Amino acid sequence: MKKNISQSLMKDYLKVVANPPTECGVRFEAIHIKRNYPKITGKAMLLGQYFEYLLTGAKPSYGDPIPEPEYTKTGMKKDPDKRTENDMTADWKRIHQKIPKAKQLIHDMGITIKSVGEERSRNGKRGTADICGSYKGSDCVIDIKYSGLLDNRYETFGWGAIREESYYGDVQRDFHGVQAMHYMDIFEVEKFYYLVFNSGDKWAVEMFEMSPSPRRRQMHEEQVNMVRSGINMMNVGGYPANPDFNTCYYCALKNRCKEAHLQPEPKVIELMAK
Ligand code: SF4
Numbered sequence: 001m002k003k004n005i006s007q008s009l010m011k012d013y014l015k016v017v018a019n020p021p022t023e024c025g026v027r028f029e030a031i032h033i034k035r036n037y038p039k040i041t042g043k044a045m046l047l048g049q050y051f052e053y054l055l056t057g058a059k060p061s062y063g064d065p066i067p068e069p070e071y072t073k074t075g076m077k078k079d080p081d082k083r084t085e086n087d088m089t090a091d092w093k094r095i096h097q098k099i100p101k102a103k104q105l106i107h108d109m110g111i112t113i114k115s116v117g118e119e120r121s122r123n124g125k126r127g128t129a130d131i132c133g134s135y136k137g138s139d140c141v142i143d144i145k146y147s148g149l150l151d152n153r154y155e156t157f158g159w160g161a162i163r164e165e166s167y168y169g170d171v172q173r174d175f176h177g178v179q180a181m182h183y184m185d186i187f188e189v190e191k192f193y194y195l196v197f198n199s200g201d202k203w204a205v206e207m208f209e210m211s212p213s214p215r216r217r218q219m220h221e222e223q224v225n226m227v228r229s230g231i232n233m234m235n236v237g238g239y240p241a242n243p244d245f246n247t248c249y250y251c252a253l254k255n256r257c258k259e260a261h262l263q264p265e266p267k268v269i270e271l272m273a274k
Pocket of ligand 1: 027244253
């Protein structure tokens with residue numbers, strides 16, 4: 001397979017082969033290989049895309065449309081051309097309130113923007129950088145996040161434990177590290193930052209410089225090759241289903257998937273003498 005490996009494909013593949021798996025191989029195949037799975041666009045993702053678009057002008061990746069804000073009932077009664085941000089529901093209106101501050105912050109930090117939304121492929125990897133630019137005298141990639149998990153210490157996507165020596169610290173570093181190492185190689189930069197804006201009411205922003213060791217970067221390249229080999233094997237031998245009622249219920253393939261669990265199946269919990 002010559003397919004370039006994106007960081008999202010890689011993260012999902014690692015969930016398929018985890019023990020126990022946390023993603024279904026059949027769904028993975030539909031999303032990343034056959035590309036016939038309906039777009040997964042939760043509200044948090046749409047808000048993030050909209051924030052990023054207003055902040056940098058970058059359109060969403062993969063040709064996705066620029067998200068349409070939600071309007072209040074009163075706003076919906078108005079002529080679309082006459083609606084303003086004051087007619088938007090709270091989450092969307094908050095973005096408009098934060099954007100001027102966010103733009104000013106990027107300016108004050110001395111971040112130079114050379115390109116936004118630039119897609120590149122290199123060494124069998126593919127990625128789209130929110131910002132390619134320079135910061136503190138070094139060329140870098142900056143990934144913009146608009147997140148409600150800035151303080152969250154117990155979720156993979158969170159940021160609250162990322163500097164801690166703890167189980168969740170490792171989980172968050174591993175998760176966010178994949179994109180960093182991927183993009184450092186693709187865009188040939190030694191600096192990768194996440195600029196994370198809090199999506200809640202409070203104005204809060206954190207910047208994280210991801211700093212992998214040379215050995216960790218080498219391991220990442222080995223992992224990319226492992227993912228490619230694994231996909232080649234699964235393309236021949238088939239993608240393993242990981243059916244579970246609570247996953248299948250929300251899966252777009254459930255009505256045509258032979259493996260779907262449409263009812264909960266008992267999970268055996270062994271109780272052993274100690
Ligand atoms: S319905 Fe269930 S088993 Fe089938 S693809 Fe979806 S998650 Fe996998």
